[in-house]
Amino acid sequence: MAQKWDRAERLGLDPERKTTRPAGLFPDPLQKRNPPECGSVGCPISETPALAVTHPLQLPPGVELHLPARVEDGAAEASMQPDQLREGIRAAAARLGFHATGFTSVARLDEDAGRLTCWLSRGFHGDMDYLASEADRADPVALLPGAASMLVVALAHAPPRSQSTSNDPPIASFALGPDYHAVMKKKLSALAQACADLSGRPVRARACVDTAPVLERAAARRAGVGFIGRNTMLIVPGWGSHVTLGLLVLDLPLPPDHPLALSCHECDACMRACPTGALVEPFTVDARRCISYLTIESSAPIPKPLRPLLGQRLFGCDACQEACPYNVAPPACGRAPPRSASASAWEPTRLLALGSSAHRRLVRGTALQRVSRNRLARNAAVALGNHPCPAAADALARALQQHPSAMVRAHAAWALGRQPGAPYRSVLEQAAATDADALVRAEASDALDHNGSARGR
Numbered sequence: 001m002a003q004k005w006d007r008a009e010r011l012g013l014d015p016e017r018k019t020t021r022p023a024g025l026f027p028d029p030l031q032k033r034n035p036p037e038c039g040s041v042g043c044p045i046s047e048t049p050a051l052a053v054t055h056p057l058q059l060p061p062g063v064e065l066h067l068p069a070r071v072e073d074g075a076a077e078a079s080m081q082p083d084q085l086r087e088g089i090r091a092a093a094a095r096l097g098f099h100a101t102g103f104t105s106v107a108r109l110d111e112d113a114g115r116l117t118c119w120l121s122r123g124f125h126g127d128m129d130y131l132a133s134e135a136d137r138a139d140p141v142a143l144l145p146g147a148a149s150m151l152v153v154a155l156a157h158a159p160p161r162s163q164s165t166s167n168d169p170p171i172a173s174f175a176l177g178p179d180y181h182a183v184m185k186k187k188l189s190a191l192a193q194a195c196a197d198l199s200g201r202p203v204r205a206r207a208c209v210d211t212a213p214v215l216e217r218a219a220a221r222r223a224g225v226g227f228i229g230r231n232t233m234l235i236v237p238g239w240g241s242h243v244t245l246g247l248l249v250l251d252l253p254l255p256p257d258h259p260l261a262l263s264c265h266e267c268d269a270c271m272r273a274c275p276t277g278a279l280v281e282p283f284t285v286d287a288r289r290c291i292s293y294l295t296i297e298s299s300a301p302i303p304k305p306l307r308p309l310l311g312q313r314l315f316g317c318d319a320c321q322e323a324c325p326y327n328v329a330p331p332a333c334g335r336a337p338p339r340s341a342s343a344s345a346w347e348p349t350r351l352l353a354l355g356s357s358a359h360r361r362l363v364r365g366t367a368l369q370r371v372s373r374n375r376l377a378r379n380a381a382v383a384l385g386n387h388p389c390p391a392a393a394d395a396l397a398r399a400l401q402q403h404p405s406a407m408v409r410a411h412a413a414w415a416l417g418r419q420p421g422a423p424y425r426s427v428l429e430q431a432a433a434t435d436a437d438a439l440v441r442a443e444a445s446d447a448l449d450h451n452g453s454a455r456g457r
Helices: 002-011 029-033 071-078 082-095 110-121 180-199 216-222 269-273 291-297 304-310 348-352 356-363 373-385 390-402 406-416 425-434 438-456
Strands: 063-066 100-104 149-156 203-208 243-250 279-281
Touching (some): 082 100, 149 216, 291 304, 304 406, 348 373, 356 373, 373 390, 373 406
């Protein structure tokens, strides 16, 4: 403990703080208003030779500075051979729970960016306009000026279980556990700190978890973490495609790994399993037909021809992954456990009437926070339309009459028209004549026609 305090005092660090920023950066309120420039007298980083790097206040957005824990051993650590350092970091990643780790350069990903441009030109991105932004997704250095390497990790999650034999709700398997964004970012921060500790030098790192403008799957493929399947998912040998990816852009030079010489060969099971035909050709998905896009990303009305194909799915879809041979019998050991949520909490009739507070409690701490209450209710209405029953009809009639969202009322009208018999025909007639929203009126009119045709058969 005495050594810890002595080292901290020499470097101007607070030994009790867990942050990576040196203590004493703002020794008094006046200096906080006018911090010393990096390189000037009074800057604790510039005055410490081992820490002479970019001032924390000048770090680009999202970039963290990690300082080595054992500074007096830095010279010895720095003498570690590059391959040894890489393998030491790989071992640290495994200890943190990552299931696969790869390293690659920060060279541009132009070939993959070209495929993205072609995909966008065909309109396959739907309403995801952020994918067509001006951000240069092919250039990792744009995320961290001075970057020297990229580290890509995969974290496996529990694969889906048969709905007939489990109590899992009908949502994508990646969303059954805690929010992977928070889990991954915490682990990536710890891994970046391990990079600093093992290298014996300060390390700047930018952690990316599917929100930064970077081609994660392309980087993972080049880093040898896995290969791209026909369903566009990254497949990690031994773990399959039920993984989430994380990426660290580092200013620490590390030797790259090599891409894997693996592929799907002639298998097209995923393409044949897609309920909506969204896999229009190998390695190409039309998001406008993908159930994951329709139930998660899109805020627009779900196209009528596709609604029956959604079945009971409320959030995402695992169909193409369930059909993949690499996912037939993946090891369960070491995977993140699924969240123990009762399927009754995800009963569509309940979701259709869910209030704001109940919705927040339901999705708190999960990836489902991405979907609004109204969007989830819209999906629930479609699920009820695909499973006609008296309880569904009652819930849909109430939603059509009372729900504040026109989007939800419109889908409730469609679903009500698919219920057997005609006890709610008057509800549809009233909505078709008096609802304030044109979309709801049109859906109710179409539902009356469908209901009448069904009764005539």
